[in-house]
Amino acid sequence: MGNDVLVITEHFDGAVADISYEMVGKAKSVAAALGGEAIAVMLGSGMGAAAGSFASDSTVYVDDPALEQFNPEAYGKVIAALMADKAPRLTMVGSTAIGMDLGAWLAAKSDSEFVAYVGDVAADGGDLVISSRLYAGKLTAEVVSGGGSAVVAMLAGSGDAAAGRGETAVSQIGSPVDLSSLKTKFVKLNRPAGGDIDITAEDKLIAVGRGIGSADNIELVQELAEAMGAVVAASRPITDAGWLPKTRQVGKSGVSVKPKLYLMLGISGAPEHLEGMKDAECIIAVNTDPKAPIFNVAHYGTTCDLFEVAEAMLEALG
Amino acid sequence: MKIVVAIKHVPSLADEVELNDEGTNLDFDAIDFALSEWDEQAIEQAVLVKEASGGSVTVVGVDIIEELEKVLHTALAKGADEVAKIVGDFEPPIESRTQAKMLAEAIGAMSPDLVLTGVQAVDDLDGQMGPMLAAMLDMPYVGVVVNVKAAGGTATITKEYPGGVTADFEVQLPLVVGVQAASQPPRYAPVSKIRQMAKTAVIAEIETDDDGAGGPTIRKMAQPVAAGHAEMIDGDSGEVAEKILAILRDKGLV
Numbered sequence: 205m206g207n208d209v210l211v212i213t214e215h216f217d218g219a220v221a222d223i224s225y226e227m228v229g230k231a232k233s234v235a236a237a238l239g240g241e242a243i244a245v246m247l248g249s250g251m252g253a254a255a256g257s258f259a260s261d262s263t264v265y266v267d268d269p270a271l272e273q274f275n276p277e278a279y280g281k282v283i284a285a286l287m288a289d290k291a292p293r294l295t296m297v298g299s300t301a302i303g304m305d306l307g308a309w310l311a312a313k314s315d316s317e318f319v320a321y322v323g324d325v326a327a328d329g330g331d332l333v334i335s336s337r338l339y340a341g342k343l344t345a346e347v348v349s350g351g352g353s354a355v356v357a358m359l360a361g362s363g364d365a366a367a368g369r370g371e372t373a374v375s376q377i378g379s380p381v382d383l384s385s386l387k388t389k390f391v392k393l394n395r396p397a398g399g400d401i402d403i404t405a406e407d408k409l410i411a412v413g414r415g416i417g418s419a420d421n422i423e424l425v426q427e428l429a430e431a432m433g434a435v436v437a438a439s440r441p442i443t444d445a446g447w448l449p450k451t452r453q454v455g456k457s458g459v460s461v462k463p464k465l466y467l468m469l470g471i472s473g474a475p476e477h478l479e480g481m482k483d484a485e486c487i488i489a490v491n492t493d494p495k496a497p498i499f500n501v502a503h504y505g506t507t508c509d510l511f512e513v514a515e516a517m518l519e520a521l522g
Numbered sequence: 523m524k525i526v527v528a529i530k531h532v533p534s535l536a537d538e539v540e541l542n543d544e545g546t547n548l549d550f551d552a553i554d555f556a557l558s559e560w561d562e563q564a565i566e567q568a569v570l571v572k573e574a575s576g577g578s579v580t581v582v583g584v585d586i587i588e589e590l591e592k593v594l595h596t597a598l599a600k601g602a603d604e605v606a607k608i609v610g611d612f613e614p615p616i617e618s619r620t621q622a623k624m625l626a627e628a629i630g631a632m633s634p635d636l637v638l639t640g641v642q643a644v645d646d647l648d649g650q651m652g653p654m655l656a657a658m659l660d661m662p663y664v665g666v667v668v669n670v671k672a673a674g675g676t677a678t679i680t681k682e683y684p685g686g687v688t689a690d691f692e693v694q695l696p697l698v699v700g701v702q703a704a705s706q707p708p709r710y711a712p713v714s715k716i717r718q719m720a721k722t723a724v725i726a727e728i729e730t731d732d733d734g735a736g737g738p739t740i741r742k743m744a745q746p747v748a749a750g751h752a753e754m755i756d757g758d759s760g761e762v763a764e765k766i767l768a769i770l771r772d773k774g775l776v
């Protein structure tokens with residue numbers, strides 16, 4: 205095993221995902237401290253130019269038609285082969301829809317340690333010190349990885365994308381493994397229908413979370429939104445329950461928003477939600493739990509009951 | 523079709539989280555456990571596949587604190603056919619990878635066509651169970667899944683990407699799926715039915731010699747150091763509402 209850091213980058217619709225640059229930036233500092241190289245890895249088809257956009261020490265681009273769309277089996281096999289070849293000390297994947305399919309699988313296959321929900325990695329002597337945002341972000345665990353190889357799933361927003369952008373010559377190869385007889389076949393992408401309000405274009409959002417309790421209670425928030433000229437958005441459990449359409453979901457698997465006002469009613473502030481709204485200009489959180497993580501992110505907060513606050517605001521607005 | 527759901531009993535975060543004296547983990551004596559929220563989705567998706575395509579659903583988990591029964595009774599009330607718990611001389615926590623090993627052994631012996639599990643759990647420090655189970659069982663894995671259909675040796679899986687985009691995959695059975703959300707919200711199990719299951723259910727016990735110890739070296743665990751804290755608005759709800767509106771007026775937002 206060497207001292208290199210392998211970064212599994214991601215792209216969608218021809219564009220490199222920001223988290224890839226964030227990881228490359230972080231990998232450079234860790235690799236430098238370990239005395240190794242930061243190696244960016246990209247898999248795809250016809251993505252050679254984008255593969256050159258990292259500030260890595262070197263970049264490997266695997267080009268194969270079977271890698272055009274993400275396929276967990278194909279990607280897993282190719283990356284496992286690269287890991288066996290490069291024997292990195294550390295491999296980074298994103299804590300994303302793609303990385304979550306790969307990370308723990310690669311770790312189990314390569315007999316590496318794995319740490320999920322990673323906010324930071326640093327080299328400390330020969331050790332890696334990895335901090336994981338466990339228990340829905342309520343606790344941070346500091347894990348020490350000694351001698352062996354490790355795989356980490358990095359949370360979006362945990363590095364500086366600018367530090368990972370650059371120009372590095374790409375070494376393009378074909379697939380190191382046979383991809384002709386996969387059990388997993390990509391069929392098609394389905395894109396959202398549209399038609400609903402685009403919450404990313406709104407200045408004022410009132411976001412409801414599980415604290416709202418039931419579908420019927422959303423009407424009150426709808427009234428408040430109308431009185432304020434705002435639009436209702438939601439956390440994931442609300443759209444999963446079908447109480448609001450999917451298009452209203454903010455966060456990791458929803459959309460990212462940056463409104464002037466983000467008024468939150470009964471949302472705890474899980475990392476997956478924060479990913480989509482932490483850059484809003486004014487965040488006001490209403491949550492009865494004084495320890496709710498959202499209060500570390502919001503600009504203003506209150507522990508009053510959301511129903512009482514919403515009703516009082518409605519009344520005051522007349 | 524033999525459908526197996528691998529579940530996790532995880533520390534409940536409903537109450538305040540307290541740390542042990544060493545500050546290296548939760549104080550497991552002071553905390554309740556609950557079914558991982560994504561496993562509830564996995565159970566629902568399993569029952570939906572069974573209802574559409576026939577077969578049976580078996581729900582299995584590691585009985586870390588000897589309180590998994592209630593979860594298994596609820597699973598039966600929601601439509602599972604069989605339930606099993608892995609029992610041994612355990613002391614919480616049992617890290618994710620160790621649970622995956624125990625479960626892979628138990629599930630391998632069941633010869634499943636389809637293994638469903640929650641896409642993640644709040645406590646999986648050293649890995650999500652789905653991909654690890656797939657690696658250990660040598661089956662393909664697809665995670666972040668919002669719909670599963672299975673027929674004739676093939677599953678059609680819908681995986682979710684950000685922004686409402688999804689991708690369909692066709693996968694040869696057997697496979698492991700990490701469920702993000704079932705294709706319908708999980709059904710409600712009436713308390714009377716759960717009680718009835720508690721009286722009649724047979725829970726299979728799978729014994730293990732593994733004491734569940736081991737896992738990553740945790741130097742410390744702590745509440746995250748907040749980069750900042752919200753300015754808290756005091757007063758009763760009427761006063762708070764007025765103050766919020768004052769802030770908004772000040773910014774020209776109402």
Ligand SMILES: Cc1cc2nc3c(=O)[nH]c(=O)nc-3n(C[C@H](O)[C@H](O)[C@H](O)COP(=O)(O)OP(=O)(O)OC[C@H]3O[C@@H](n4cnc5c(N)ncnc54)[C@H](O)[C@@H]3O)c2cc1C
Nearest residue numbers: 413414415439440455456457458470471472491492493510
């Ligand atoms: C792969 C993946 C992707 C995800 N993507 C997203 C995403 O895009 N967006 C997203 O939001 N989540 C996402 N999640 C889910 C995320 O992990 C959390 O489960 C979710 O954000 C929690 O939603 P919540 O805050 O509404 O609910 P909870 O965490 O249950 O919080 C409810 C809050 O309401 C408060 N409350 C209750 N009653 C009241 C009251 N009367 N008045 C005031 N406050 C009250 C409680 O104190 C609590 O803090 C994702 C998860 C995974 C695994």
Ligand SMILES: Nc1ncnc2c1ncn2[C@@H]1O[C@H](COP(=O)(O)O)[C@@H](O)[C@H]1O
Nearest residue numbers: 413414415416417418441445470492536
């Ligand atoms: N009105 C409420 N007050 C406090 N917590 C709530 C409320 N509504 C939902 N929750 C939280 O959401 C969980 C249940 O959500 P659900 O499955 O949507 O009923 C509970 O465990 C609570 O933590």
